[in-house]
Amino acid sequence: MDTFFEIPSVHHRSRRNLTNQQRQLIFEMLLMKVQQGKLKRGSIPEVAAAFGANPKIVRRIWQRAMACFTNGLAIDVSSKLPTHVGRKPKQFDVNRIAEIDLRQRTSLRSLSMALNMPKTTLYRRVKKGHIRPHTNALKPYLSNDLKRARLQFCLSMLEPSNLYTQPTFKNMYNYVHIDEKWFFMTKETERYYLLLEEHEPLRTCKRKQFITKIMFLAAIARPRYDPSRNQEFLGKIGIFPFTFTEPAKRRSKSRAAGTLETKAVIRVTKEIIRTCLIENVLPAIRAKWPRCIDG
Incomplete structure (x- = not known):
C-alpha cells in the first residue's frame, strides 16, 4: 500500500x-x-x-x-x-595605445590584436570615452607658393582703411560666390516608407555602374537686413543645371520622333561655364540684386 x-x-x-x-x-x-x-x-x-x-x-x-x-x-x-554588481572591468593602461603604429589603429580588431586583448574591452573603453574615435581626411599638400597665395588672398579680404589700426574683414556686400557640384540623378539603393498595401516602386536604369550625373552651378551672395533686422535681400541668386535640349532622332514607345528631350552635359568645359555665366548667372544677378547698394 x-x-x-x-x-x-x-x-x-x-x-x-x-x-x-x-x-x-x-x-x-x-x-x-x-x-x-x-x-x-x-x-x-x-x-x-x-x-x-x-x-x-x-x-x-x-x-x-x-x-x-x-x-x-x-x-x-x-x-x-x-x-x-557585475563583472569587474579589465584593467589596462590606455597610454599603451600611443606606442602602437597608426596603421594598426584603423579598427578595433587590429588594435585589439596589437594590444593582445579582447575587442569588447576596447569597445567598452570607447563607450566610456577613454578612447576617442577619429575620422581622418586626406588633406592636399601645400607648397610654399600655395601657402603664400592663400595668405595673400586672406590679406586682400581686409579693409585697407583700418589695416594698421584695427584690421577687419570686408563686408562682402558686393561679392557673389559661385560653385559647381556634380549630383547623381538617383542612387543604386534607396529607402522608402510605404503602407502595407502599397506596391514597391520600380526604378530602372540601363547600367547601375553608370548612373547619369548632372552638374549644377549655384550663385549666392550675402543677405541684406534693414536696421529693424527685416530681410531685404535673401542672397540666393539661383541654381543652374548644365543641361541642353535636342529633338529625338528616332521614334520610341515613350515619345515620338522630334520630341524635345532634356539631356545632361557630360563634359563641362571652360567655354560651357562661361556661357552659363553670361546667359544665366549675370541676368539673374541683375534681376535679383538689391537696388540700394550700401557697400
Missing part, C-alpha cells in the same frame, strides 16, 4: 531590490519613529512589513544613515548595486 506524505509549503519572502526613492522613504519613516534620540522598539519590522522588504535591509539602511550622521556627512542611503 502506497503511502503519501504531505510536504508543508514554505513561504519564502521574495527578495527584491529597493529603489533609491523607496530607501529614502524607509529612512524618513524610521526617522519619524525616533523617540528621545533612539529608534522605537519594533520599528524596523513594522517598516519592513509596510514596504514588503527584508528587515535586515531596513536595518542596514538605518545603520548607514547613522554612520553618515556620526561622521558629519550628508545622509546617503542610495543603493550600492550600480558600483558593486
Whole structure:
C-alpha cells in the first residue's frame, strides 16, 4: 500500500531590490519613529512589513544613515548595486595605445590584436570615452607658393582703411560666390516608407555602374537686413543645371520622333561655364540684386 506524505509549503519572502526613492522613504519613516534620540522598539519590522522588504535591509539602511550622521556627512542611503554588481572591468593602461603604429589603429580588431586583448574591452573603453574615435581626411599638400597665395588672398579680404589700426574683414556686400557640384540623378539603393498595401516602386536604369550625373552651378551672395533686422535681400541668386535640349532622332514607345528631350552635359568645359555665366548667372544677378547698394 502506497503511502503519501504531505510536504508543508514554505513561504519564502521574495527578495527584491529597493529603489533609491523607496530607501529614502524607509529612512524618513524610521526617522519619524525616533523617540528621545533612539529608534522605537519594533520599528524596523513594522517598516519592513509596510514596504514588503527584508528587515535586515531596513536595518542596514538605518545603520548607514547613522554612520553618515556620526561622521558629519550628508545622509546617503542610495543603493550600492550600480558600483558593486557585475563583472569587474579589465584593467589596462590606455597610454599603451600611443606606442602602437597608426596603421594598426584603423579598427578595433587590429588594435585589439596589437594590444593582445579582447575587442569588447576596447569597445567598452570607447563607450566610456577613454578612447576617442577619429575620422581622418586626406588633406592636399601645400607648397610654399600655395601657402603664400592663400595668405595673400586672406590679406586682400581686409579693409585697407583700418589695416594698421584695427584690421577687419570686408563686408562682402558686393561679392557673389559661385560653385559647381556634380549630383547623381538617383542612387543604386534607396529607402522608402510605404503602407502595407502599397506596391514597391520600380526604378530602372540601363547600367547601375553608370548612373547619369548632372552638374549644377549655384550663385549666392550675402543677405541684406534693414536696421529693424527685416530681410531685404535673401542672397540666393539661383541654381543652374548644365543641361541642353535636342529633338529625338528616332521614334520610341515613350515619345515620338522630334520630341524635345532634356539631356545632361557630360563634359563641362571652360567655354560651357562661361556661357552659363553670361546667359544665366549675370541676368539673374541683375534681376535679383538689391537696388540700394550700401557697400
